[in-house]
Amino acid sequence: MKRIVNGVTYNTETSTALAESRWEGDDDERFGTLYQTRGGAYFVDVEVTAQVWNQRAAAMEQKVTHVFEPLSPEQAHQWMLEGEVEVFHNPFEDPPEASAEAEPAATIYIRVPASLKQRVDEAARGAKLSGNAWAMRCIERCLEAQS
Structure with missing residues (x-):
């Protein structure tokens, strides 16, 4: 899928998928895929699935739309770190590891059967x-x- 946003082309076919996430909106479900283009730009393809009223059919129906959201490298990195995100490829440095506790570990020996x-x-x-x-x-x- 290809979209032009602010005069720039974003194409899911030629970009690398980095991560995916699913979340609930106010009245819809959203599924986002973070991509990196061949030129190094980042964007999220947000698939929005919502129930909408179809006047002609006089019934609710499911509507799926795609919104492309360009991101800066910092925003893309933050997107990967927040929520329940499945990461396929991480072009960023990993976050720092937790530092050691203030007190060193202690040992307890217990004899059990x-x-x-x-x-x-x-x-x-x-x-x-x-x-x-x-x-x-x-x-x-x-x-x-x-x-």
């Missing part, structure tokens, strides 16, 4: 966590429940 350790390991695998991370979350929940 082998059968209990097996159950912990199974639960951790099911949660796709390490046994240590799973146990730490359990301890945090117990402490929150006491508060």
Whole structure:
């Protein structure tokens, strides 16, 4: 799909799709795809699906429109970082990683029966966590429940 916005051509066929996102508008659903043109410009193709009244048919019908929104590099980078966005290709630097906590980590050693350790390991695998991370979350929940 090709659109001319402010005298500049934006073409989804010749541009690289970078990311996608879906969100709700006031009275519609929106699906946006962030693109980068061959010349390096950024734009979002926002597909808007809305229910509109068709007077001739005397019924509601679904209408789909596309709006192309040119973005600066900073706006495009911000668009990728906000909301639930599926990123295919990131031409920007990744955001900085979280810094270390103010206090260093401490160690707690707990002796448990082998059968209990097996159950912990199974639960951790099911949660796709390490046994240590799973146990730490359990301890945090117990402490929150006491508060």
